[in-house]
Amino acid sequence: MPHETSLLQAAVVFLLAAVVAVPLAKRLQLGAVLGYLAAGVLIGPSLLGLIDDPQSVSHISELGVVLLLFIIGLELSPRRLWVMRKSVFGAGLAQVLLTGLLIAGVAFWGFQQALNTALVLGLGLALSSTAFGLQLLAERKELTSPHGRQAFAILLFQDIAAIPLIAVIPLLGAANAASAGGIEPLLKVLGSISLVIVGGRYLLRPVFRIVAKTQLQEVSTATALLVVIGTAWLMELAGISMALGAFLAGMLLADSEYRHELESQIEPFKGLLLGLFFISVGMSADIGLLLREPLLILGFTALLIALKLPLLWLVGRLIGDLERRSTLRLGVVLAAGGEFAFVVFKMAHEQGLFEARLHDQLVLVITLSMALTPLLVLALMRLSKPQVVPQVVPEEYQNIDSDAPRVIISGMGRMGQIITRVLRAQRVPFVALDTAVEAIEFSRNLGSMPIFYGDPLRPEILRAAKVDQAEFFIIATDDPQTNLQTAELVRRLYPHIKIIARVRNRQHVHRLLDLGAVPIRETFYSSLEMSRQALLGLGLSEEQAGARIRRFQRHDEAVLEAQHQVHNDLSAVVQTAREARAELETLFDADVIEERGVK
Template identity: 35%
Template sequence: MKPALAQAASATDILLTDGVILLGVALIFVMLFRRLGLGAVLGYLIAGALVGPQGLGLVGDAQSKLAIAEIGIVLLLFLVGLELNPQRLWRLKRDIFALGLVQVTLCGAALTAIIYYSTQFSWGAAIALGLPLGLSSTAQVLPSLKSSGRINSPFGEKAFSILLFQDLSIVPLITIVAALSRNPADALGPPGWQLALYTVAAIAGLVLAGKFILNPLLKLAGRLGERELFIVVGLFTVLASAALMHSLHLSTALGAFVAGVMLADSPYRHEIESDVEPFRSILLGLFFLAVGMVLDVHAILASPLFIFTMAAALVATKVGIIFVLGRVFGMETKQAFALGLLLSQGGEFGFVLFTQAQHALLIAPQAASMFSAIVTISMATTPFLLLLARKLEFARPSNEEEPAGPDEAVQGSALVIGYGRFGQTVAQMLMGHGCGVTLIDRKPAQIEMSSQFNMKVYYGDGTRVDLLRRAGGEKVRIIAFCIDGNGLDTATLRQVTEAFPQAAIFVRAYDRQHLLRLGGMDIAGVVREVFESAISMGTQAMKALGLPDKEITEVVRRYRENDRQRLDAQDAAGTLHAAKDLMFRPGHSMRASDGGFEGESG
């Protein structure tokens, strides 16, 4: 075998072996910890530590895996950006730039002081270690908020605002470390003001690219109707924005977040979100596996008292400071304490900044290992603290109540799938009552036409459970399938009813056969698309013949009754030929067969 081929085969073998081991061990531990109610993150961390170089040594090269897995954080910020349009971000400006700034400053300063006065580190080293500890784990907190449905609540918005400012603060923190650097090579790096200009220019460039390149590209992919194209476009968007930021020595996650915000108002948002989500889940799991793998067990064993005491001090300090800030910014006592528990851990960006500090000759490699272990241990405490918060019912403010009924319907109380001539009428009637309706259609031309009437219609295949979940299917009261044709089958509907048991499901049936196929489903209602309109025309036609209203009413009543009986018989017999005798035929009118109407001679 040639050397190049042998090297490629060896790399493939390593990749496959490492992948099988990592996924297998992760599967066992995540299932175990989920069963124990401790969350998936702790399972990933322990699984990574077990199979990593410091554990059983079954998988190596932890740093490279960590670098790859950080794309999971990038994808996470992109998906969060998709849920926050620019108007909503502007509404959160106080929490982002006031609460976020004060949190990063106070927590960083307090932890710097603790490190300086409790160790032999210099002020420069204490600053380089303490400021990064003021950041929290975006990769750990945001998935928890999203899975609990709290990301859009006032509580979730405050947590997200702090995390977003923490991500923005990466640039000034890197600048501070560079300013304190003892490494002559760092003098060649870009100054802080230049990094700030790079940040502004990169964000502006991403905004323009989203408007003039990305949206037309998505529109073209929608016209072609290929789901794979949306996956490619979504991943390209994330990676391109992250690559741009990385080339400018800026936060890759910030670039992905900006790209997501630019698409938050796009009609293609839900489709992209559904297609990118599986990649995010896998890579974020790999990230926590890699964090567990890089955990320096020897550093912990060398100074266990110091590391566990410092981890406890980190958690306690952040809980206390964030609690006070929460109260100052108008949160209830329980909510402020819950916010402190949620953001009490160290963050993944700490690993990056510790590496920067080591490169700047501010700390030794041993110190970087110890404080990386402190961050990892603090991450491991989060699932337990979240359990405490939920047990004490801190996760939901007392003044937040679920709407009592349809008369109090809130935004997003109904999903209408298919916004053609049928769906438009259904949606208009719901909106007329004040219901919040999310509209989904997979025809780009329909979406473009609807936008001319100021109707926001999202692109996507509304029969996909993952897309419905992204569109808020777990919270709505009504899901109305107004799709043309008879492609909606019982298997799809069964998945929808199982996934969203709280929602009343309504279906537009194409014809009698389609109606019969859906007859056994546990759904709120099925409507044949032309049944009522045909009865309406028949009624008008009889009026044009001069028939009395009483006769017309009786014909309609008997027709409906016969139709219902025929459907029951056809469903029982499994054939359309059942109960044919109940059909009206020429020469067999109600006058002839039933002895005439009351008052008529027959």
């Protein structure tokens, strides 16, 4: 019972630390990984000491890395690798080899480390954090940017390269080397890998097919976990990394029909256990060592970033074909150490390659480098704000020259283009304004159209467009705030003109109604048509579906008008919406009864 109580207490401590630290770190734009690391440092023996023995959770937390590698294996189908071959095997291979050899050389010649130790140290520090880097890019919406795609390719190769590195550490280790008997360990490794490959190819799919027929979600989840943990256990028995077995299992199932189901089942466990892994890393960080040797630890951290960043810049520039600003962002995101380095260095320590003090120093250096990355990214964003390149506007686009227009249109996006086509076909004289040269050029290429460059928020542009002679001013831009400001200016300068404005939502409608404009909801009519098509597909006739949609439209417009009278009172708006929902159901029910009576 005491053991059970301590286990529950540890679980509460871990969950509470994660719940507090991770949202706080994300709010500060530092990323979830840094939040987990900070939580581990806080509850570990170095500070509060809520958990005295970090090793007690290390074996469970390592399953997070195992599951991460299984997910990576699932995503690495041969076809995908072939499409990304240049970025993955070009830039990725160059980055790992160049960085690994450089750091290994510094460790070997500069710090007199043994050759095996220097190689493991160099290749381990060449790896960056996949979880940290991709999350940082995703939070900043940069995954699809040029440097984001290049970072993903390099991280992908690093994840692949981590597998043989993890597998070869026992062969390089002093403890294993002392007990090695010829080629027996190598044969044991090759035999285990062959068993996983053969079993995965001929057994996994039939097993999943049988389990799928049971239609029991819990059995399917248990089977997925059995495959991952079972292959990891087999590899551990062979004396190599558990992660290698999980990665191979994922690769073997990458092209199977069960891939997406497996990923969805494993993902929650992976996220939770990977978070536990980062917490355990933070717990093992020796803060006392940082306080005793601050210059040494901070110097090693700066040296790591100083060695990796220029090589990343070189690879991104020469192989990735990135421009300078994107290359610098790539370097900053990937210059820190990564989660696989924790795994590699822990194994190296257990195999006698690293002394305890060196291992503790490396854990601190990697943790600090990851902590510095978000700060470096923020600093880079402020220092390298993209310069706004002024648009080159041809002279003919700026000279607004037309006869007296009956309609002025602001905005030549999708809605503006349709409006101009209708007016042109009806031979209604109009003038269209836009601030995007590309939109003007595209519209003019379709025919001789009176479309000009001009900001409708500038009174002199409105005068040049002869708004005073027009009957209608149509605002079709996709920015609600710009639409409101334009409507306010036009209403103040030209009170006689009728304004028709594109609106985003009901709150936008109320503000434009206050200005006397006619609001047109940008998605309302298309949503009505989609609803009509759905009703037809559900068995209603054309007449019935049309009647329901017309009923809904009239009812919604009446409700909107009623809500406009109380739109400054939120409780009244909510109450009106509830009453309207019930009323609409009653009206639809009455229509059904009437239709049955007619029949």
